[in-house]
Amino acid sequence: MPTTAAPADALTLTSPELRATQLARLQWTVRHAYENVPLYRAKFDDAGVSPADIRSLDDVRLLPFTTKEDLRATYPFGMFAVPMADVRRIHASSGTTGRPTVVGYTAGDLDRWADLIARSLAAAGIRPGDRVHNAYGYGLFTGGLGAHAGIERLGATVIPMSGGQTARQVQLITDFQPTAILCTPSYLLTIADAIEEAGLDPHQTSLRVAVLGAEPWTNQMRQEIERRLNIDAVDIYGLSEVMGPGVASESALTKDGPHVWEDHFLPETIDGDTGTPLPDGEIGELVFTSLTKEAFPVIRYRTRDLTRLLPGTAYPTMRRIEKITGRNDDMIILRGVNLFPTQIEELVIGIESLTPHFVLELTREGRMDAMTVRIERHPDLEREVCEQAAQVLRQRIKVHIGTTVAVRVEEPGTLPRSEGKYKRVYDLRA
Numbered sequence: 167m168p169t170t171a172a173p174a175d176a177l178t179l180t181s182p183e184l185r186a187t188q189l190a191r192l193q194w195t196v197r198h199a200y201e202n203v204p205l206y207r208a209k210f211d212d213a214g215v216s217p218a219d220i221r222s223l224d225d226v227r228l229l230p231f232t233t234k235e236d237l238r239a240t241y242p243f244g245m246f247a248v249p250m251a252d253v254r255r256i257h258a259s260s261g262t263t264g265r266p267t268v269v270g271y272t273a274g275d276l277d278r279w280a281d282l283i284a285r286s287l288a289a290a291g292i293r294p295g296d297r298v299h300n301a302y303g304y305g306l307f308t309g310g311l312g313a314h315a316g317i318e319r320l321g322a323t324v325i326p327m328s329g330g331q332t333a334r335q336v337q338l339i340t341d342f343q344p345t346a347i348l349c350t351p352s353y354l355l356t357i358a359d360a361i362e363e364a365g366l367d368p369h370q371t372s373l374r375v376a377v378l379g380a381e382p383w384t385n386q387m388r389q390e391i392e393r394r395l396n397i398d399a400v401d402i403y404g405l406s407e408v409m410g411p412g413v414a415s416e417s418a419l420t421k422d423g424p425h426v427w428e429d430h431f432l433p434e435t436i437d438g439d440t441g442t443p444l445p446d447g448e449i450g451e452l453v454f455t456s457l458t459k460e461a462f463p464v465i466r467y468r469t470r471d472l473t474r475l476l477p478g479t480a481y482p483t484m485r486r487i488e489k490i491t492g493r494n495d496d497m498i499i500l501r502g503v504n505l506f507p508t509q510i511e512e513l514v515i516g517i518e519s520l521t522p523h524f525v526l527e528l529t530r531e532g533r534m535d536a537m538t539v540r541i542e543r544h545p546d547l548e549r550e551v552c553e554q555a556a557q558v559l560r561q562r563i564k565v566h567i568g569t570t571v572a573v574r575v576e577e578p579g580t581l582p583r584s585e586g587k588y589k590r591v592y593d594l595r596a
């Protein structure tokens with residue numbers, strides 16, 4: 167960590183003070199990465215840039231990008247910048263193909279992570295003394311253990327539930343009376359269904375707030391969750407490579423997109439095809455440089471997440487990201503039209519007689535790609551009503567997205583339910 171430590175409460179810094187802190191920390195990070203990680207040294211040398219060239223925050227643009235492929239190429243520990251004996255914890259993200267990416271934390275890194283989660287939970291309106299049901303998965307995934315430490319750091323009570331065992335989740339929510347819940351948005355829907363199936367009213371739980379992330383979700387989904395459970399639903403963002411949950415988090419007062427905790431992470435957006443930096447306000451690929459990480463510094467890490475940077479509101483000196491539309495990799499190209507599952511989610515949730523339980527199936531008919539939205543019908547409504555709603559959905563997709571899809575109404579409870587990150591797209595074309 168740079169010796170120019172920021173004051174304890176970075177949220178009270180003025181903008182110039184924050185920028186000065188960022189610059190000192192950026193200079194420290196770049197030097198630390200260059201001196202201790204051979205891959206960074208080689209990439210900087212190739213690009214003809216040295217740590218001494220970083221004189222302003224904009225100079226970050228002189229540095230080469232880092233990608234998931236770099237992490238894979240140095241698997242498992244090749245990008246650690248401290249001796250293994252100083253690494254207190256390891257996390258890994260599985261990914262669907264290839265090797266997992268492995269990340270490490272020093273004691274100091276874990277300490278700062280807990281602080282940032284505590285800050286994120288406070289932004290969501292959670293207070294010391296609150297009881298927090300943590301249903302993010304424990305283990306190599308950063309969600310469970312990451313959130314756990316922050317809940318304790320805040321001075322709240324943690325119920326370390328992890329994901330899965332949904333009936334048990336309902337039981338413990340009923341018995342332990344938590345005021346807050348942490349899980350993926352799709353899993354909270356699963357839990358809400360299970361509460362109903364247990365003959366209870368989701369409106370009447372002790373829950374007051376949910377801090378949801380680890381997958382894309384729309385403002386429409388927020389409204390659906392808030393309506394069903396009578397809670398505030400707040401967005402938390404992060405990724406393992408950059409730290410885990412708590413890189414950015416939303417204020418319950420404004421609910422207008424996560425604030426990036428800029429005293430620890432420098433965000434940029436770039437054109438994903440050319441790598442050209444974009445001005446704030448333009449949608450592109452989100453890129454992060456860590457400013458305080460010891461074990462696993464990241465320089466201009468390309469997240470593949472698509473969003474734009476917006477001015478701070480609840481925390482005026484820290485920029486926000488707009489709710490993430492999706493990842494580059496999630497983009498579906500259907501007969502020349504680009505679309506994200508979140509666009510379908512927005513349209514689905516606007517139609518009363520449909521449930522939010524849907525998956526997208528991609529198939530090939532002859533030489534043409536086709537997509538079917540398989541969506542569960544509402545258990546309380548006639549099939550015919552739901553079939554009509556399905557035609558409305560089909561029409562809206564045609565109008566708003568510009569592509570023709572099939573919509574198939576499925577029986578209640580027949581589609582897979584989320585227990586963590588939900589698998590929304592099934593590509594059956596291969």
Ligand code: DLL
Nearest residue numbers: 259309379380381382402403404405406410411490
């Ligand atoms: O999902 C960390 C996390 C845990 C965040 C719990 C929030 C809550 P990974 O498994 O490495 O880490 O996956 C990171 O998930 O690049 C995004 O594509 C997606 N993601 C995470 N949070 C959000 C969010 C964790 N709030 C990847 N909105 C990221 C949209 C999100 N996408």
